[in-house]
Ligand SMILES: Nc1ncnc2c1ncn2[C@@H]1O[C@H](COP(=O)(O)OP(=O)(O)O)[C@@H](O)[C@H]1O
């Protein structure tokens with residue numbers, strides 16, 4: 001019902017003359033072609049612009065094309081050329097029957113088993129253990145079962161003639177006879193024809209070289225392998241696991257060693273170390289290192305250079321105590337040198353380790369004396385305690401407990417150290433942490449740590465020695 | 480579309496062949512290319528005077544004087560006339576087809592004697608009038624049904640349990656073993672058990688009405704009376720109850736039977752057709768144990784041959800009779816089929832015992848999960864075989880049979 005109708009009913013004059021009414025909205029024209037996957041109304045809203053992508057809705061099954069002509073299936077006779085007879089079977093074929101060869105006939109591939117004549121047999125195949133009839137029987141079976149030896153042996157049921165001995169043949173007997181005959185026939189035919197073998201023939205000839213004894217031995221081995229008891233299998237698995245573990249650890253050892261050698265070689269790669277073997281050479285090297293050390297420190301860290309004492313203390317105590325790489329390297333070299341030199345019986349290398357280690361020690365001494373010199377300016381040496389004076393490289397602002405400054409070790413190491421301290425009857429917390437007590441306490445901790453490390457190394461070496469001696473014992477008992 | 484489409488990858492080419500798998504308890508028939516047999520009929524016939532009855536309906540109708548007999552013995556056909564009647568019934572009355580129009584594939588056990596094989600060919604061409612025929616080994620077909628050309632097929636059916644090694648689709652006859660310790664043997668043990676418990680088996684057809692009773696209480700059922708029923712008919716009907724019991728209640732322990740362990744397992748109730756019901760505990764397991772240890776569990780008042788072997792021993796013997804090169808491959812491809820292998824726990828038990836017997840080899844047992852694939856494996860494999868394009872060169876043609884005679888089967892069906 002429109003407003004015009006209501007006006008009409010109520011006898012109201014129509015508001016606007018019909019002629020001046022706006023024409024109905026024109027339908028927006030769309031392109032002639034139908035759009036996929038989008039409603040027409042929605043598409044119209046897009047106006048002139050065609051959308052860059054159309055939303056494809058998954059449709060149901062495609063409408064079948066009813067207009068297409070159905071292709072008929074025909075119940076057709078066919079002959080299979082793979083058959084010896086002309087049996088005709090029927091199958092369904094689409095479209096008109098064709099006269100093509102049966103498509104599956106091509107899969108009928110017999111194995112090539114040679115045949116031989118009576119003369120050929122007498123000439124080269126005669127054997128006391130075999131008659132010509134039995135050989136023939138064997139070849140027939142091989143042909144029938146396409147050289148599937150397991151089946152050939154299973155079906156082998158030769159009935160000897162009266163004058164023949166009964167034949168009991170193993171699989172190896174059969175194989176040996178067959179391949180022997182094949183090779184002999186090949187030889188005979190080559191000689192008869194006079195032509196040389198092609199490479200393929202030669203390959204075949206060599207492939208048919210059957211070694212019966214080896215085959216029997218292989219089978220015996222296999223049988224033994226398959227009849228192992230569960231205990232033996234478990235033992236074997238355990239050994240394999242152990243072997244893997246050893247392999248892994250020896251790989252790690254080699255890696256460690258390589259790392260070590262690399263470190264040892266890093267200071268002098270170009271020059272030989274022969275020049276440092278004399279005492280003069282050594283002191284010269286020490287001087288060089290110290291000089292380069294100083295240079296570097298001056299360049300790299302100016303304030304560190306001003307406080308030489310810190311470095312000096314760091315070097316002999318904690319190997320990783322923030323010392324520059326130059327100082328650390330020989331330090332570790334000494335530690336690792338214990339097993340490094342032991343494992344590598346190369347005199348050159350161990351000499352290098354010593355050559356590198358010596359300057360480190362002398363350098364530490366030098367550094368110590370430098371500090372001492374500075375101290376000597378103020379109080380006579382050895383009397384600092386007397387006067388209650390101590391010197392600090394750097395003072396921390398504010399108040400702190402001295403005991404908080406005791407260095408802590410790695411958590412795993414710390415627990416071990418703590419347990420040893422407990423064994424020694426020393427409380428883990430210092431009752432009276434004076435400077436001296438703290439120092440001693442720290443030294444003790446370091447010493448324990450060092451001992452633990454050493455013990456670990458010793459255990460490891462012990463184990464290795466044991467493994468290699470037991471290995472030797474096994475080899476000896478095997479030999 | 481003028482030419483035939485290229486053969487698909489699976490190489491099928493249907494020639495509308497028929498496949499029959501005659502088992503000791505069921506004969507299965509259907510068209511090649513289908514995945515289950517369309518027709519499954521009991522391999523039994525009823526004989527009353529001159530009249531012969533075959534098919535479910537006739538066999539189960541109580542008739543005075545009707546004897547129920549089996550045409551099979553030791554898994555092989557022994558009564559050919561009756562077998563042909565059963566096959567003819569299955570094909571014409573149930574499949575509504577004529578053997579004359581279709582090539583026919585029949586399965587046979589691996590130990591089928593030569594004369595029976597020749598008889599089968601004769602029957603097919605002369606009595607059924609088929610255009611082409613093939614006699615396939617049931618075990619080979621079962622292996623094909625599981626997609627394996629090389630396998631150790633363990634088939635535990637009703638009358639026979641057999642183990643057959645197969646290499647490239649060919650049976651190793653010298654390493655094939657079979658025994659009677661299968662489904663029917665369990666039935667004998669079950670009926671001995673019920674007898675010892677004084678439980679009378681009243682077959683379904685005799686029950687007119689029954690009332691529910693409490694566990695272990697005497698049954699309250701009204702029975703129908705029949706005159707002149709033969710003992711073999713009653714036995715056949717009682718066997719149905721025993722089969723029901725086996726399928727719903729029986730099981731196999733994972734280890735050699737041990738009363739303590741068997742008693743720990745939850746008991747299961749079983750209700751007999753007359754309403755009598757009882758919980759069965761250890762008895763569920765002790766009756767299946769003869770499959771594995773025939774000597775230790777003989778039937779009452781009888782002894783078992785000292786050489787008798789349980790199923791695991793059969794498998795072990797078969798594997799060890801094969802060449803050492805084939806063994807690892809065989810035990811890695813064990814195919815377990817046959818209705819009795821559906822017993823709860825059977826596969827696990829075999830697996831455990833084989834792992835003990837061959838600790839050095841990797842055992843893998845493939846047992847189809849679907850029960851019809853287990854019971855009909857032989858038929859399904861035959862169905863696959865008879866619809867392969869490459870197989871059609873193997874059929875024995877009618878003309879060939881006429882020229883060569885029945886011995887053609889030895890040459891063709893290896
Ligand atoms: N679910 C089941 N549990 C136990 N036994 C079963 C089951 N289903 C069938 N059977 C038994 O399996 C046997 C039939 O197996 P089948 O392989 O068909 O034998 P056949 O090939 O000899 O006819 C029967 O003895 C039947 O009782």
Ligand SMILES: [Mg+2]
Nearest residue numbers: 502503636857
């Ligand atoms: Mg069967």
